[in-house]
Amino acid sequence: MPARRDLLRFMAAGGLLAQVPLRVHADVWQDSFAQAVQRDPWLRGFRSVQRETYDSQATVAGRWPAGLAGTLFRNGPARHEIGNFRYHHWFDGDGMVHAWRLGPAGVRHQGRLVQTRKLLAERAAGRALYPGFGTLPPDPAPVTSADDVNVANISVLPHHGKLLALWEAGSPWEIDADSLATKGLYAFNDDMAGVPFSAHPRVEPDGTLWNFGYVSDGGFIVLWHIDRNGQVVKAGKVDVRPMTFPHDFLVTSRHIVLLLPPLDYTGGRAADFLDAHEWHPDRPTRVMVVDKNDFSRVQWLELPAQWVFHFGNAWEDNQGVIHFDGARAPEPSSMLNAFRAVMRGERGDTATFVHHHYQVDTRKGTVAETPMFDRGFQSEFPVIDPRVSTLRNERLVFLCTDDAHRVVHPLLNGVAVFSHAKDHLQTFWYGDNVIPEEHLFVPAPGSRPESDGWVVGTAYDAVADQTRLNVFDVRGIGDGPVATATLDYGLPLGLHGKFSGA
Numbered sequence: 001m002p003a004r005r006d007l008l009r010f011m012a013a014g015g016l017l018a019q020v021p022l023r024v025h026a027d028v029w030q031d032s033f034a035q036a037v038q039r040d041p042w043l044r045g046f047r048s049v050q051r052e053t054y055d056s057q058a059t060v061a062g063r064w065p066a067g068l069a070g071t072l073f074r075n076g077p078a079r080h081e082i083g084n085f086r087y088h089h090w091f092d093g094d095g096m097v098h099a100w101r102l103g104p105a106g107v108r109h110q111g112r113l114v115q116t117r118k119l120l121a122e123r124a125a126g127r128a129l130y131p132g133f134g135t136l137p138p139d140p141a142p143v144t145s146a147d148d149v150n151v152a153n154i155s156v157l158p159h160h161g162k163l164l165a166l167w168e169a170g171s172p173w174e175i176d177a178d179s180l181a182t183k184g185l186y187a188f189n190d191d192m193a194g195v196p197f198s199a200h201p202r203v204e205p206d207g208t209l210w211n212f213g214y215v216s217d218g219g220f221i222v223l224w225h226i227d228r229n230g231q232v233v234k235a236g237k238v239d240v241r242p243m244t245f246p247h248d249f250l251v252t253s254r255h256i257v258l259l260l261p262p263l264d265y266t267g268g269r270a271a272d273f274l275d276a277h278e279w280h281p282d283r284p285t286r287v288m289v290v291d292k293n294d295f296s297r298v299q300w301l302e303l304p305a306q307w308v309f310h311f312g313n314a315w316e317d318n319q320g321v322i323h324f325d326g327a328r329a330p331e332p333s334s335m336l337n338a339f340r341a342v343m344r345g346e347r348g349d350t351a352t353f354v355h356h357h358y359q360v361d362t363r364k365g366t367v368a369e370t371p372m373f374d375r376g377f378q379s380e381f382p383v384i385d386p387r388v389s390t391l392r393n394e395r396l397v398f399l400c401t402d403d404a405h406r407v408v409h410p411l412l413n414g415v416a417v418f419s420h421a422k423d424h425l426q427t428f429w430y431g432d433n434v435i436p437e438e439h440l441f442v443p444a445p446g447s448r449p450e451s452d453g454w455v456v457g458t459a460y461d462a463v464a465d466q467t468r469l470n471v472f473d474v475r476g477i478g479d480g481p482v483a484t485a486t487l488d489y490g491l492p493l494g495l496h497g498k499f500s501g502a
């Protein structure tokens, strides 16, 4: 295990965040957004949250499934403005953790802004203070560590009795699972305190957890192996210069897989983290395959330049072939352009995300990719039954949009269940002005993996200005929700969640 100081040496300058600002945007963003949201209701999903906390009962309609009980924890960017300043990227919003407590007696929603160092410091100062992912406020304060600007806004992880709110380039934040109060930065042990722990850990059915973190100025990726009790089994690092930033990764029974897109970290004097990167479409995406038992054993392969935020699952057959799937775009314009533009109330440029199946032959040293659907059918937020994570999965659940179901907003507008074995796709399309967020597969208690269960996900109705939780039978998603739970308010569009059974 590398000494903590080894990892922190490269992070000491802030890694992600120690750029010296050269330019400051004239901040007309708040005015521009305020005008645009009057014209286009769907933009309400990107308004800044007006409350620190929520706690209310939702209105349930339909027939609530008898076995569906537990908590859907979610996270996402929520506070997008402070004072007269609006952030310049969706991913800069300060995180709000939500708990949707589900059961036959009703549905309760709680939400609470994570009380990060940054939130508290900015509240005390009465203004935006720090450079972020895609934002540079006027007169930014110096950043001494990544956790100074850790906004805890991407996902949540219930694990070993803890609830952790996850960012990408810093520590988890521990959250009280009942009250959603922030307990503080979380360290798995003293040696690993402050080492980046990304927002998409992979958890095997027995609770074994794997994750990565990236250290931009150090030029390396950290790998984590944690047991079901939250003890660090081992950690390591892999040098990956030129550095980039992967968002998600994959784990099989034997290997860890990361795709490293040619979005190179240039470091130096840039305005914000995104502007410290350059896209090189002429260069390959590197595929890094690491032995789970020995992090020093790394195999390198290459795919064409591409951008994948999210993968569904990976598994490995007994011929040493790794199979995985992901929502593949040819380039990262959605992140570089569209998720900035939306903060000004504009539609930016975005590439098409088409779900792909990948095969890595670890013995022959080859990799191949194949589109799973027609180009007009787009996917994102792929998930599986968590009981087959890292094992062969039959089903895939994801959000979608396609050319035949265009709506008034440019975001995803459907949810789909795909069966690999049957090559069968079922979809449900939300209407105009309804924007679904990530939907999860929630197994029915006592059922066999990938048999009975529900697809559970939230959606924002921009005209009614209400957020609604939708429950589908996984076998008949095309029939629409069997039950819904509607809040009398709308929530800012969020990112990821996890379901924790009763």
Ligand SMILES: [Fe+2]
Pocket: 154, 199, 200, 247, 248, 309, 310, 495, 496
């Ligand atoms: Fe993500």
